[in-house]
Amino acid sequence: MFRIKKLDIFVAKQFGLLFFATFFICQFVLMMQFLWRYVDELIGKGLSVEVLAQFFWYMGLMLMPQAFPLAILLSSLIAFGNLGESSELTAIKAAGISLFQAMRSLIVIVIAIACLSFYFQEVIGPRSFISFQQLLLSMRQKNPEVEIPEGIFYDGIPNSNLYVQKKDMQTGMLYGIMIYRMNGGYEDAAVILADSGRIQATAEKKHLLLTLYSGEWFENMRQSGLNVSASIPYRRETFSTKAILLDFDGDFNMAEAGGIASDARSKGLSKILHDLDSIHEFNDSVGHAYFREAKNFGFRVPMLSKADSLKAVQEVAKQTTNFDSLYLKLTGEQKQTAIRQAASDAQMTASSLEYKSEYSFYLNREERMHRMEAINKFTLSLSCLIFFFIGAPLGAIIRKGGLGVPVIISVLVFIIFYILDSTGMKMARDDNWTVWFGKLLGTAVLSPLAVFFTYKANNDSVVFNVDLYKGLAMKALGLRAKRHITRKEVIIEAPKYLADAEMLEDVSLKVTRYSEEHKLLRWPNPVKVFFRSGDDHEVEQINDVLEMAIENLSYTTDKLVLMRLNQYPIIATHAHTRPFQRKWLNILLGLCVPAGIFFYFRMLRFRFRLYKDLQTVIRTNEVLIPRVMELGGLQGGNKTTI
Numbered sequence: 351m352f353r354i355k356k357l358d359i360f361v362a363k364q365f366g367l368l369f370f371a372t373f374f375i376c377q378f379v380l381m382m383q384f385l386w387r388y389v390d391e392l393i394g395k396g397l398s399v400e401v402l403a404q405f406f407w408y409m410g411l412m413l414m415p416q417a418f419p420l421a422i423l424l425s426s427l428i429a430f431g432n433l434g435e436s437s438e439l440t441a442i443k444a445a446g447i448s449l450f451q452a453m454r455s456l457i458v459i460v461i462a463i464a465c466l467s468f469y470f471q472e473v474i475g476p477r478s479f480i481s482f483q484q485l486l487l488s489m490r491q492k493n494p495e496v497e498i499p500e501g502i503f504y505d506g507i508p509n510s511n512l513y514v515q516k517k518d519m520q521t522g523m524l525y526g527i528m529i530y531r532m533n534g535g536y537e538d539a540a541v542i543l544a545d546s547g548r549i550q551a552t553a554e555k556k557h558l559l560l561t562l563y564s565g566e567w568f569e570n571m572r573q574s575g576l577n578v579s580a581s582i583p584y585r586r587e588t589f590s591t592k593a594i595l596l597d598f599d600g601d602f603n604m605a606e607a608g609g610i611a612s613d614a615r616s617k618g619l620s621k622i623l624h625d626l627d628s629i630h631e632f633n634d635s636v637g638h639a640y641f642r643e644a645k646n647f648g649f650r651v652p653m654l655s656k657a658d659s660l661k662a663v664q665e666v667a668k669q670t671t672n673f674d675s676l677y678l679k680l681t682g683e684q685k686q687t688a689i690r691q692a693a694s695d696a697q698m699t700a701s702s703l704e705y706k707s708e709y710s711f712y713l714n715r716e717e718r719m720h721r722m723e724a725i726n727k728f729t730l731s732l733s734c735l736i737f738f739f740i741g742a743p744l745g746a747i748i749r750k751g752g753l754g755v756p757v758i759i760s761v762l763v764f765i766i767f768y769i770l771d772s773t774g775m776k777m778a779r780d781d782n783w784t785v786w787f788g789k790l791l792g793t794a795v796l797s798p799l800a801v802f803f804t805y806k807a808n809n810d811s812v813v814f815n816v817d818l819y820k821g822l823a824m825k826a827l828g829l830r831a832k833r834h835i836t837r838k839e840v841i842i843e844a845p846k847y848l849a850d851a852e853m854l855e856d857v858s859l860k861v862t863r864y865s866e867e868h869k870l871l872r873w874p875n876p877v878k879v880f881f882r883s884g885d886d887h888e889v890e891q892i893n894d895v896l897e898m899a900i901e902n903l904s905y906t907t908d909k910l911v912l913m914r915l916n917q918y919p920i921i922a923t924h925a926h927t928r929p930f931q932r933k934w935l936n937i938l939l940g941l942c943v944p945a946g947i948f949f950y951f952r953m954l955r956f957r958f959r960l961y962k963d964l965q966t967v968i969r970t971n972e973v974l975i976p977r978v979m980e981l982g983g984l985q986g987g988n989k990t991t992i
Contacts, residue, residue: 434749880940
């Protein structure tokens with residue numbers, strides 16, 4: 351039976367406060383990123399505060415399911431990082447409580463958030479999407495002078511089509527203007543050409559004032575009278591400056607939902623599954639219709655089976671008719687007619703096939719979008735659990751709280767998920783991948799990572815111990831840390847100075863003898879280096895004695911001794927003889943000449959460094975031994991006899 355314990359309440363409070371804070375941060379970041387896509391829709395439109403508030407409200411509701419996983423990842427990472435950094439997680443494990451038991455209250459909370467995310471996508475999200483798209487469409491129609499594009503016809507103004515070749519955003523001037531006005535229908539269309547112009551809304555937002563410069567006006571005109579069918583060809587007017595008042599209601603009105611409701615993002619799961627059957631059936635009917643059309647009209651002959659096709663090919667091969675000779679017998683006019691007819695038929699067929707291809711691709715894309723949206727409702731909710739089982743174990747392993755390392759790791763994980771999910775969605779939308787593979791790509795990659803991190807954290811793994819990887823990197827690059835010996839807070843037993851001084855003298859003698867016997871500044875034989883074994887145990891013994899003396903003297907209270915101890919180098923005892931300790935690795939390096947040359951020179955560097963380190967040890971001993979012996983004498987003099 352599940353019982354709520356004080357530990358569950360404590361961990362839930364730690365997570366809850368961080369979740370609310372990180373959720374608003376993530377929501378703000380996502381809204382700012384989303385806002386850049388529609389910043390042009392807001393600037394210069396004269397929108398009221400109420401409209402802007404609706405815009406941000408619907409945007410926030412749409413982005414909430416995306417903010418949940420990122421907030422869970424960041425808050426769980428910080429929460430368990432804080433527990434590990436303050437040693438509270440260590441105390442919890444010392445009490446016999448496993449990591450899973452410490453996380454059980456948060457697992458319940460995250461499952462509830464995942465269900466809330468699904469509810470948002472199922473109920474609130476579709477309604478918010480419809481309202482947002484309606485609002486966005488109305489905002490685009492608010493001030494058409496801002497929305498006029500370059501290089502294409504704009505039909506946002508009633509009864510008019512406007513073409514602008516170039517637009518200056520700073521001055522508001524339009525260049526290369528072409529306007530089609532259809533006040534009385536296409537038969538009474540007016541065509542206006544102008545070199546440049548400017549369009550502005552009037553103060554009451556009921557009309558648009560179009561000022562044109564250096565242009566011409568062409569207009570079809572009907573003659574008034576009983577005979578209404580008689581018409582004058584056209585009226586032509588040349589002007590240097592022309593002001594035209596266009597009817598336009600610039601007041602903000604909500605647009606009709608119209609085709610917005612057919613978008614997959616505006617539907618719940620049940621509606622998507624219901625519409626998928628209709629969409630699939632309609633797509634099949636269109637495909638069968640195209641097939642019947644190609645069968646009956648495209649080839650202009652009945653479709654043949656494989657056997658009949660082979661028979662027809664054999665009969666044609668037996669014929670001696672030369673179609674080129676038939677073409678040559680035609681007259682010049684007949685040849686031109688035949689060529690034009692063939693070119694026209696080919697162009698019409700190509701256009702028809704291109705249209706059918708685009709329409710079929712659009713229909714299939716609609717079906718894929720509905721399938722992806724249905725899967726997305728589950729994967730986005732499931733990502734809340736996946737991100738939790740990535741963030742909480744990582745926080746327990748790294749044991750770093752605050753907004754430093756957790757933010758970096760959270761951003762990296764979310765970027766990986768976003769790239770995989772976006773790539774899979776795009777490839778599935780364009781029919782390059784299957785829908786299931788594209789939408790489950792991010793989930794399939796991050797789920798094993800969540801299991802791996804949870805397993806490592808539950809077993810107290812050091813897989814993300816920064817100091818461990820730092821030591822390995824420094825060892826691989828030949829770098830080393832400096833000694834940092836400080837005065838101990840509590841000293842139970844003082845060092846035996848005389849014994850330590852004897853050990854340091856012994857080290858000096860062995861180092862001097864070793865330097866005379868081993869010529870470290872000479873280049874060693876490459877054959878001995880790569881193909882013969884030869885560990886230098888003598889240096890290991892010298893280093894062991896030196897480290898023992900340093901460890902004993904580190905418990906002293908004398909500042910001079912502590913300062914001299916930090917001058918001893920950390921000696922590498924193996925890198926100056928062979929690149930690796932395993933013989934077969936050295937043989938492989940010897941056979942691979944480029945790599946062998948690199949590691950040979952690396953070994954020479956370590957030999958030179960060892961030579962310098964041994965000289966530093968001798969010099970430090972010369973200064974430190976007298977002081978240690980002096981302290982040993984004082985220590986002996988202070989002893990009392992009974």
